[in-house]
Amino acid sequence: MPDRRFYSPAGPLTLRALAAVSGAEIGAGDPAAVFTDVSPLDTAVSTDISFLDNRKYRESFAASExxxxxxxxxxxxxxxxxxxxxxxxxxxxxxAKVARAYYPDREPEPVQTGASLIHESVTIGDGTQVDPGAVIGPRAEIGRRCRIGANAVIGTGVAVGDDTAIGPQAVLAYCIIGRRVIVHPGVCIGQDGFGFALGSDGHEKIPQLGRVLVGDDVEIGANSTIDRGSGPDTVIGAGSKIDNLVQIGHNVQVGRNCVIVAQSGISGSSEIGDFVIIGGQAGITGHLTIGAGAKIAGQSGVMRDVSPGATMGGSPAQSGRDWMRGVALLQSLVKKRKGA
Amino acid sequence: MPDRRFYSPAGPLTLRALAAVSGAEIGAGDPAAVFTDVSPLDTAVSTDISFLDNRKYRESFAASExxxxxxxxxxxxxxxxxxxxxxxxxxxxxxAKVARAYYPDREPEPVQTGASLIHESVTIGDGTQVDPGAVIGPRAEIGRRCRIGANAVIGTGVAVGDDTAIGPQAVLAYCIIGRRVIVHPGVCIGQDGFGFALGSDGHEKIPQLGRVLVGDDVEIGANSTIDRGSGPDTVIGAGSKIDNLVQIGHNVQVGRNCVIVAQSGISGSSEIGDFVIIGGQAGITGHLTIGAGAKIAGQSGVMRDVSPGATMGGSPAQSGRDWMRGVALLQSLVKKRKGA
Amino acid sequence: MPDRRFYSPAGPLTLRALAAVSGAEIGAGDPAAVFTDVSPLDTAVSTDISFLDNRKYRESFAASExxxxxxxxxxxxxxxxxxxxxxxxxxxxxxAKVARAYYPDREPEPVQTGASLIHESVTIGDGTQVDPGAVIGPRAEIGRRCRIGANAVIGTGVAVGDDTAIGPQAVLAYCIIGRRVIVHPGVCIGQDGFGFALGSDGHEKIPQLGRVLVGDDVEIGANSTIDRGSGPDTVIGAGSKIDNLVQIGHNVQVGRNCVIVAQSGISGSSEIGDFVIIGGQAGITGHLTIGAGAKIAGQSGVMRDVSPGATMGGSPAQSGRDWMRGVALLQSLVKKRKGA
Structure with missing residues (x-):
């Protein structure tokens, strides 16, 4: 169930209405039965409607409530x-259509033109300073001894823990931020993930109904972007350090004390174990598991799961040793041919 | 002719004056003849001055008006x-020098220190809300039922279509935005393209006199950047979806319903056909044509034109099949050598 | 000694106190001796405390004052x-611990909630215009005929030279900006570098006590990020042109008239000579020297020093010729095998 702090469903809707909205046929069930929310297969309850799109998840389907x-x-x-x-x-x-029926595009409680920068319903802890131009939306909760940078924007319902610094121009939405976190300037947290049902007559937007959870002692570099989850949350584990211009896709789970160097990117739904190091400009495709303590060389393109503690390099990524061997082998072949 | 919504030329200038400004010699023509504007070869008319720098465009030169x-x-x-x-x-x-003579650096109608955030000449449609801190410049036109996010900046003359959402901290300049567009936080649209005449005593800036045209139903991800055209426009076709931290260079033409994944980049003047999919961190060099329906793998480096429907991978990019074969072959050679 | 414009040390501290803070043992020296500041080995004076972490710098250690x-x-x-x-x-x-003892996290002179956007101590030269929503912090010095874009944020003590344009949403901190510089929208200059002492029980943040120095006639593209130095400064040489979404790490020295194309990144402490050209999405690892006039192809991964004038390509980067030979050789082997 999407967090009521951020989302309010418009339902309930009958199975008949849901069939009409989605263009599907009722294959089983009472057309008059009502459902109140959308949810992924593994967290859905009896009042939810879910979906199965990828054969890979058929066991979750069979076990879903x-x-x-x-x-x-x-x-x-x-x-x-x-x-x-x-x-x-x-x-x-x-x-996509069903989720949009429950969660229409527009936020339910928009701030109004000419409103003051800090909404009257905001709570701000002792010792916190808010620099000029910062905008804080309805029901946001800012902890103690925080600093909210100039012209930063904190969205509706966002929670920021004690002793956290939010940089100038940062944008926070649909997120819960821990304590002693440093969010550098220009960071965007909590915007829609890149989720579409592709189609030959255009691409259908999937409502993104999750959050971003940022653990304690995390640091997030300038102009990095962290999309919110599509239903599950995007999670950054405590103590992880993220450099500048890094992209974290929706539903990604980053473990504790990871180091993610500048301009690298992690695609949707991948899980990164604790103490993983990801070099600059590396890319990790979606739905992968990177084991704890793995080291991913800069510019690697990781397309398969990585074992805990492994060192990987190259694009597509192999073990660091095989990658270096391949590089050396090709260079020696070139040298041989030049000599011939 | 640069769009008068955004640009007002300072001319007319005589051929003699243009020769003096540019340090060129008059090779043909009446020194007293006057010209009123700059333009690319293929769109120039008899009152324009253009340039030929690359032998590749000599046919456009021969046919230019x-x-x-x-x-x-x-x-x-x-x-x-x-x-x-x-x-x-x-x-x-x-x-570069001639264009700067017609279009001096500074915008003609700057907003003044202490001015209100929303210029009095702005038009805003019914049902549109402007969040706190947003700045909207002279003569901008905002459609109906739009949302302009907190602290967003909309420049002089920009037009935004109905039902479009501009995220917090986004910056729009020199652009015409369609209907039902979603611009995520921190996006920069319409700044100068990266155009310089390189020289051993420094690089000469080329005035960028085009616009960015964004079609209906486009989505542009957080902190992505789209430069305006140098004379022609940069165009994002209707229905295309652009992820976070993507770079689109000046004069790029993106077709309809493309999907461009995070951290990829398209260099200046390349044309991307309809329904092209570009994977994360891929790069496409300048002045290329990517055929409709092509699929470019993540981290590819495309250095040549791509046929419609082709699948490409690797850097430099080859057909997806040959790329995978090369990867497998090198791995098998490494394995053989290890066994030997 | 960190620039007093930006930093004020909290010391002096005794050797005994420094041992307690850092968890080190006194190996030599009077426990009651006092030290007033931290500094890198090569610039430290007799009142400073420094550190040696990498055997590579042992000569600087032996010669340090x-x-x-x-x-x-x-x-x-x-x-x-x-x-x-x-x-x-x-x-x-x-x-890390010692430096934090001298330079606690919080800035000494924070602007206060509800303060005016432009601090009363700011100096602004004739002919400069400040667009709506821009925030300028204490003691900043803005030159003549500048333009400060809407909602830009200029931090405490920052200096901006004459005829410089700072784009909307740009964030400047801990930096000295030259004349005729163009900083495009969303650029972040001067935030903390990515410096941590990694550890199995979490990563210790290293205070970043340097600045960013940007020379005359530099251009910096939209949403690019330039971290400030850790002790030494990060330097962008006069006349260099930096494209969009580029990452420049702490202590990097970019020479004069370089051209750095979009989405490329330069890791900490690397030195880039004059007139170097770096292609799009290229990466340069830390602590390297790239000779003057070198050309780095797009998507290259430079892991070693590069000679002046050299052309490099591939990841890991080789000479451009060897890179292309390797690519061609592998393609020919694939072709042969397909034919077999």
Missing amino acids: AGACLVAPGLASLAPAGMALLVTAEPYRGY | AGACLVAPGLASLAPAGMALLVTAEPYRGY | AGACLVAPGLASLAPAGMALLVTAEPYRGY
Whole structure:
């Protein structure tokens, strides 16, 4: 269930209405049954509607407690008993429409033109200073001894822990920030993840209903971007240090005490273990698991899971040793040919 | 002709004055003839002065209707009949100086210190909300039901279509934005492109006189940057989705419904067809044509034109298949050598 | 000695106190001796405490005029006569703690909540315009005929030269900016460098006590980030042009008239000679020297020093010729195998 601090669903909606919104057919269930929210398969409860788009998650589907689910015809038979089904060739696209029906685009409580920079409902702890031009939205909670930089923007409902510094021009939305965190200038946290159901007649936007959770003692470098989760949260573990211009996609889980060097990027839903070091300009594709203590060389392109403690390099990334061997081998072949 | 919404030329200037400004010699034409504006070869009219710097464009030169042109001695003979010629060993550098003479650095209508955040000449449609701290410059036109985020900056003359959301801290200048567009926080649209006439005694800045045109239903991710055109426009086609920290150079033409993943970059004047997918951290060099429906793998370095529908990978990029074969071959050679 | 414009040390501290703060043992020197500041080995004077963490710098250590130094047990014997020594297995971690003792986190003279956007102590030259929403901190000095963009933030003590344009949303701190500089929107200059003493129980932040010095006629592209020095300064030489989304690490020295294309990154303490050209998305690791006039191809990963005038490509970067030979060789091997 999306955090009520940030999101208020517009429902409930009947299965019949959900079928109409999504363009799916009712494959099972009472058309008059009502559902109140959307949720991923593994966290859904009986009042939620979920979706199965990728065969990879069919076990989560079979075990899900979701009351209803959007599913492709070929996978419908794997549904657990009693689950209402909306059958469609494009379940993800259908989910996009259903989620937008529950969570229409516009935020429910917009600040008004000409309003004061700091909303009257904001709470600010003792010893905190707010620099000129900073804007703080409704119901935000700022801890003690914080510094909110000039012209920073803190969105509706955001919570910032004690002794945290938010840099000038930073933008925080849909996030819970820990204690002693340093957010450098220009950082954007909590904007929509890059989620679309691609289609030949245009791409359907997937509402992003999660948050960003930033642990204690995290540092986030200038102009880095951290998207909020699509339903699950994006999480940055305590003590992790993120350099400038880093991109963290939606649903990414970064462990504790990681070091993520400038201009690297982590694609959606990847999990990074504790004490992982990621070199500059490295890229990690989506839905991977990087084991604790792994070291990823700069400019690597990681396309598979990485074992704990492994050192990886190259694009596509291999073990650091094999990468260096390949480089050396190719250089020696070139040398040989030049000599010939 | 640069859009009068954004640019007002200081001219007219005589051929004699233009020769003096650029340090070129008059190779043809009446020194007293006057010209009123600068323009690229293919759009120039008889009152414009243009330039030819790259032999690649000599056919555009021969067919151009420009009234005058800066040209290197060796290419002057290709000029169409009646064109006034300013001959110089460094036509691009000369053009930089001429263009700056027509368009001096400073904007003609600056907002003044202490002015209100929203200029009195701005028009704002019904149902639009402007969050605290947003600055909107002279003659900007904001559509209906838009949301302008906190501390966003909208420059002189910018037009924003209906139902568009501009994120906090975004900066829009010299651009026309479509309907239902989402511009995420920290995005910079319309700043000068990276255009210089390089020289051993310093680099001469080329005035950037185009715009950025963003089509309907486009989404642009946090902290991405889109430079305005140098004379032609930079164009983002309707329905295209751009992720975070993406760089789009001047004069780039992105087609419709493209998907451009985080931290990728497209260099100046490249044309991207419809429904192209560009993976994360990929780079596309300048002046290329990427065919419709092409798929560019993450971290690719595309240095040549790409056929429609092709899949490319690697740096320099090859067909996806050959790239993967090369990777596998090198790995097998390393393995063999280890075994030996 | 850190620039008093930006930093005021909290000391003096006795050797005994410094040992307690850092967890080191006194290996030489009078416990009651006092030291007033921290400094790198090569610029330290007799009242400073410094550190030696990398064997590479042992000659600077032996020649240093620092009054005291944190050092590992195995290197202590290389100390010059009369230097007080704090011996610890983790000198860099110890230095982090010592430097934080001299320079506590919070700035000494914070602007206050509700203060006016432009501090009363700011000096602004004739002909300069400050756009709406810009925030300028205590003792900043803005030159003549400058333009400070809407919602830009200029920090305490920053100096901006004549005829310089600071874009909307730019953030400047701890920096001295030259004349005729163009800083594009969203640029962040002067934030903390990415400096940590890594440790298995968390990473210790190293106070960053240097500045950013930007020479005349420099241009810095949208959303680029330039960290301030850790003790030495980060320097951008006159006439250099930096594109969008570029990352410049702490202590980097960029020469004059360099061209640094979008999304490239230069890691800490590297020195880039004059007229170097760095292609898009290239990366240069730390502590390297790139000779004057070198050309680094896009997406290169430079891991070694580069000779003046050399052309480099690939990741890891080789000479441009060898890189292209390797690419061609691998392609020909693939072709052969396909034919077989």
